[in-house]
Amino acid sequence: ASIAAARYGKDNVRVYKVERDEKTGVQTVTEMTVTVLLEGAIDVSYTKADNSVVVATDSIKNTVYIKAKENPVTPPELFASILGTHFIETYPHITTANVKVVTHRWTRMTIDGKPHPHSFYRDGNETRNVEAKITKGKGIDIRSGIVGLLVLKSTGSQFHGFVRDSYTTLPEVWDRILSTDVDCGWSWKRFAGMNAVRAAIPKFDNAWIDARTITMKTFAEENSPSVQNTMYKMCGSILEAVPEVENVDYSLPNKHYFEIDLSWHEGLKNTGKNAEVYAPQSGPNGLIQLTVARS
Numbered sequence: 001a002s003i004a005a006a007r008y009g010k011d012n013v014r015v016y017k018v019e020r021d022e023k024t025g026v027q028t029v030t031e032m033t034v035t036v037l038l039e040g041a042i043d044v045s046y047t048k049a050d051n052s053v054v055v056a057t058d059s060i061k062n063t064v065y066i067k068a069k070e071n072p073v074t075p076p077e078l079f080a081s082i083l084g085t086h087f088i089e090t091y092p093h094i095t096t097a098n099v100k101v102v103t104h105r106w107t108r109m110t111i112d113g114k115p116h117p118h119s120f121y122r123d124g125n126e127t128r129n130v131e132a133k134i135t136k137g138k139g140i141d142i143r144s145g146i147v148g149l150l151v152l153k154s155t156g157s158q159f160h161g162f163v164r165d166s167y168t169t170l171p172e173v174w175d176r177i178l179s180t181d182v183d184c185g186w187s188w189k190r191f192a193g194m195n196a197v198r199a200a201i202p203k204f205d206n207a208w209i210d211a212r213t214i215t216m217k218t219f220a221e222e223n224s225p226s227v228q229n230t231m232y233k234m235c236g237s238i239l240e241a242v243p244e245v246e247n248v249d250y251s252l253p254n255k256h257y258f259e260i261d262l263s264w265h266e267g268l269k270n271t272g273k274n275a276e277v278y279a280p281q282s283g284p285n286g287l288i289q290l291t292v293a294r295s
């Protein structure tokens with residue numbers, strides 16, 4: 001037997017950082033969950049119990065806090081790249097660092113019509129995610145993303161013309177609820193190193209705003225013939241908006257809402273055009289996945 005692959009590190013490193021503007025008194029907060037998994041000449045720690053090659057996961061956790069103190073933690077693409085680059089530059093036997101940064105939402109409160117200087121609220125489980133792979137001698141590969149953006153539209157969605165055979169019971173529909181929990185990602189062309197990432201800093205926030213706006217606008221405005229076609233359009237729009245992105249991917253659950261036939265009760269009409277009360281389904285759910293490449 002031989003080792004086919006090995007990586008180790010610290011998961012679920014919770015980080016909060018505050019930025020205090022002395023002049024204006026405005027404070028800005030960032031909260032994120034960081035994962036670092038290292039690869040390299042570490043096989044003997046598995047095969048020979050030789051721990052001399054192990055940068056302890058506790059030390060990795062310490063490094064996350066130190067780098068968060070010493071560097072900006074936004075945009076997450078920059079922080080992930082700084083953190084990963086540290087490991088491959090500090091430990092000669094570590095050749096790849098896989099860094100995941102999940103940024104949670106703290107949206108600034110608006111009080112009496114004004115943005116509050118130091119109060120925030122968690123408006124949803126949605127996160128802004130970054131996965132960076134920093135490889136010695138190769139460069140920095142980054143996939144940015146949106147996870148947990150739960151959306152619903154009460155109409156403007158159809159599904160018909162699908163295969164009908166002895167396995168089919170689903171009725172064709174021209175007006176249905178559509179709800180999904182967006183998991184979307186966009187992969188950047190490889191960055192040669194930190195200088196290239198730093199040069200791209202303004203593009204990261206803009207890309208996230210574009211991807212989020214395009215996702216919601218397309219979802220809202222398309223009279224969707226299917227999840228498949230609508231997500232394909234989202235991908236194309238993001239590729240058009242962000243030239244430095246090589247491909248875009250979506251993984252969309254179809255969170256079903258079933259009509260409830262109440263006609264057994266005094267002939268109550270609650271199906272088709274009369275449907276108002278539905279049963280939201282926790283499962284099973286459709287799951288539609290797609291990756292669209294620029295070329």
Ligand SMILES: O=c1[nH]c(=O)c2nn[nH]c2[nH]1
Nearest residue numbers: 159225226227228254286
């Ligand atoms: O948008 C949809 N795509 C599908 O593939 C599917 N299958 N059942 N309902 C569906 N809705």
